[in-house]
Amino acid sequence: MNDPIRVLVADDHPLFRGAVANSLVEAGGVEVVAECGDADSAVSAAGDHLPHVALIDISMPGDGLTAVARIATDYPAVRIVMLTASEQDDDLMRALQAGACGYVLKGVTADALAEIVRMVRSGGSYISPEFAGRVLTTIGAGKVKTAGTPDPVSDLTARELQILRLVARGASNREVGDDLGLREATVKFYMTNILQKLQVRNRVEAALIARERGV
Numbered sequence: 001m002n003d004p005i006r007v008l009v010a011d012d013h014p015l016f017r018g019a020v021a022n023s024l025v026e027a028g029g030v031e032v033v034a035e036c037g038d039a040d041s042a043v044s045a046a047g048d049h050l051p052h053v054a055l056i057d058i059s060m061p062g063d064g065l066t067a068v069a070r071i072a073t074d075y076p077a078v079r080i081v082m083l084t085a086s087e088q089d090d091d092l093m094r095a096l097q098a099g100a101c102g103y104v105l106k107g108v109t110a111d112a113l114a115e116i117v118r119m120v121r122s123g124g125s126y127i128s129p130e131f132a133g134r135v136l137t138t139i140g141a142g143k144v145k146t147a148g149t150p151d152p153v154s155d156l157t158a159r160e161l162q163i164l165r166l167v168a169r170g171a172s173n174r175e176v177g178d179d180l181g182l183r184e185a186t187v188k189f190y191m192t193n194i195l196q197k198l199q200v201r202n203r204v205e206a207a208l209i210a211r212e213r214g215v
Contacts, residue, residue: 004031005121008051010042010067011083012060016106020055020083020113027114039067046071046078052121055083056100058091065091065098072099079120083113092131096204102126123172125204153213155197161215163190167203168210 007030011017014037021032034045039062046054054071058064068080081102082095092103102120104113105128116126156164159180166176173187180187191203200206209215 002029004029005053005117006031006033006049006051007117008032008034008036008042008045008049008054008056008078009083010036010039010045010054010060010064011057012037023110024114024117027110030114030117038062039064039070042067043070043074046075050075051078053079053081053117055081055117058082058084058086058095065094068095068100069098081116081120081126083108087130089131092127096202101202101204103131104128105130119170123174124170125202125207126170127204127208152198153209153215156194160190160194160197163187164194164206164210164215167191167194168207168215170207 007024009017009021009024009032011020017035017037021035024030025032033049033051036042036045038060042054042056042064045051056064056067060067064082064084068082071078071080079102080100081104082091082100083104083106084091085106087105095103102116102125104116104126108116108128119126153161162180163176166179171179173184173191176182177184177187182190194206195202198206198209200209
């Protein structure tokens, strides 16, 4: 039997926090190891429990984004997902830059949130669909190309394109390796090259570019 996914829930609204925790436990396969109401408590709980996934709101005492940056730096094995009401593009980009691998709006259903937690635990990333087009626009605005400048996707090798396609579908490094017959460490090496060639910071941005280009 697989061990449960250990999850930390950080939100300064006790009723919402409790509802999220209960819904994840009821979905099965999840153990909520800590519930926190502020950034300092979230960072401390991350160190004490080393959860697989931390769900963190942006608006909380001490600043949720500060908690994300501290957890990502001190406990890099913890996968961080923002669970927030903020639909501000700046908040999304700052969260990704701080180390989050997911950004989910609070209107998400309980079943969908449980599935996102499972996806992120396995190495995937997730951004609420409402943001996809806007993020691509923001990324593109920061990388305006002059006429005749080649698309960075065209610099990818056949193997890198294979990997990027799978990542764009939400596959983790392990799943990519299993699909292509590669070691996970080899996939990580390829991913480093892909991120450098696409001039992006993480696999979320790489996946969004892949979808935009129809890779």
